[in-house]
Amino acid sequence: MAGQNRTVAVLFALLAAMTGGAMILMALDNYAPGAGAYSLSSYLRLDPVEQVVKNTLHTTPAQWNGVEIFYSRTAAGNADELPLLMSLADGRAEQFHFLICNGNGAEDGRIQTSSQWSQQLTVKQDGTIRICVIGKERNTLTNSQVQRTNDLVESLSRTFNIGPRQIRYPANW
Template sequence: MPPSRRTTAPNPAGAFGSRTQIVWVSLVAAMTGLGGLLLALDGSGGQGLRSGGMSLAPLAAATSSSSVESIFDTRKPLDAARWECIVIHHSAAPAGNQETVDRDHRGLGDRGLGHHFVIGNGRGMSDGAVYVGYRWMEQQGGTRAAPPHGPWLNEHAISICLIGDGNRGTFTEAQMQRLVQLTRSLAREFSISPRDIHLHSDVAEVADPGRFFPEAQFRESLGRW
């Protein structure tokens, strides 16, 4: 059975000021309405990283012909019946990219990157860039949801990972803008309601994506659909 979202504590003061929040929400709305993301095949060639993913550039002109909708051009047909919720994680490291996360997951016994999407913070991966993992391209389940609902979530949740450690500091505005844009698109495509968009800590006894994740602003920016 899908988990119910737990009520979480308010975000610590200072994570986002009111002025910053207004600018952030406005930028997200403008990006969603006007522009998209520049799509490019991933060419990192990182040792050990399973091929088959792709990268979305952090910023794109409003006239760009490609958009976040490119994530739905998967190699395997979209499995709409499978995806029932979205779970947001952090990498628990201040810097990194899809290759370092892939390496960490292999060290834990996974067969490669366990998340569907990774969003960079400018430290090892461009700020706001999105890496689309092979599991999403092949419509496979994730691996990183923890008990007690881990098995169900790994089969039915879309897994998004923010590079950074949300227990030690805040995420960048570019990351949060991209997270809102990506989450909105996925939720609309698969008819996922706001109550089925979870932080990992909502559904497991983990501090992930951390106490500095700006949950209230994030949910306000998502709005309703």
Template sequence: MHKHLWPLGLLLLVAGCQDMVGPEDISPPPLAPPAISQSHQPHVPAYVPTPPPGQQPPVYRPPYQPPPPAVSGPRAWIPTAPHHQWKWIVIHHSDTRSGSAASFDRYHRSRGWDELGYHFVIGNGNGTGDGVIEVGPRWPKQKIGAHAGVQEYNEYGIGICLVGNFDVSYPTRAQMNSLAHLVAWLMQTYHIPPERVIGHRDCRRTNCPGRYLNINTVRQMAMSYAAAGSPLQKLNSR
């Protein structure tokens, strides 16, 4: 009897082991991370020294591309491009103690403009000679201005900026003299009537060109110079 039961029990045991270790219960063996040779590991220094003052690594800045240099002198007033249909002369102050066409150009470019927004800059002796008229790069090209904040006066207005803050001080005598000569020549050349010689504050809400720059005085001086003869000839003879 036992001889017949032993083979049967062995078969059941084998069958039971096969059920217990079926394919669905086999898990893959855990994989160890791949061995990395010590020679291939990145080197991380424990301490990175800081350069002493004066030896800091230079910070890269793209080089400043200056505009064509502003020129002065009455001959530079004559543009090389065909004359634009100018209707206004808009006078500004820089609201700064010093400045020049080049420094204002850098500032305007930093604000996203393509170049100096004014057509002319008249110095006060701080950054530009007192009474020196600088001709900006827009004028020879007869390019519309970027100075008034109003399309009409940008498109048809000649922008003239005097260096200085005329809410706290007067323009210099040399500045007023140069401004009047320039305005007289522009009035004659482009047939602009005196009433269209205006301050920036006449275009939009602003204090520019300050309380101490009197536009009526500029008009009267310009008309006087224009009546006496060619402003261009007078400036050449000074």
């Protein structure tokens, strides 16, 4: 019986110590998530993906039947600069509906829309939504870019009923 009382006393002492320690840590914390390469605080500052998809339309949604993701082949850029940068690099400017930024030109993970999206214009005549990701290949992307791209693709596929077979990623994604 004495051994059982001792075990109960130790468990209560441990519980009290853990509770007291947690209260001290919470009192010292400023309740802000830490910043990092892909931290919750940086993710929470970005606009929700659904808001980007739906609130940037200036006309009725078009009939979309696919999603294509491609790299910008540049190290930096944003929706205003990228067409010029791409045309200088190889003589042609890629057209896109969405752009996922990497922190060089706009905030990391920021999803920007183009006029093609807001006006619901197809870039090619195939009804495919084109998403450009700033970077030269997969190993140059940030974690935030990958996560936001996946979130955007998921939102678009839900909103426009696009099946997984109609979603095309780059070969090394």
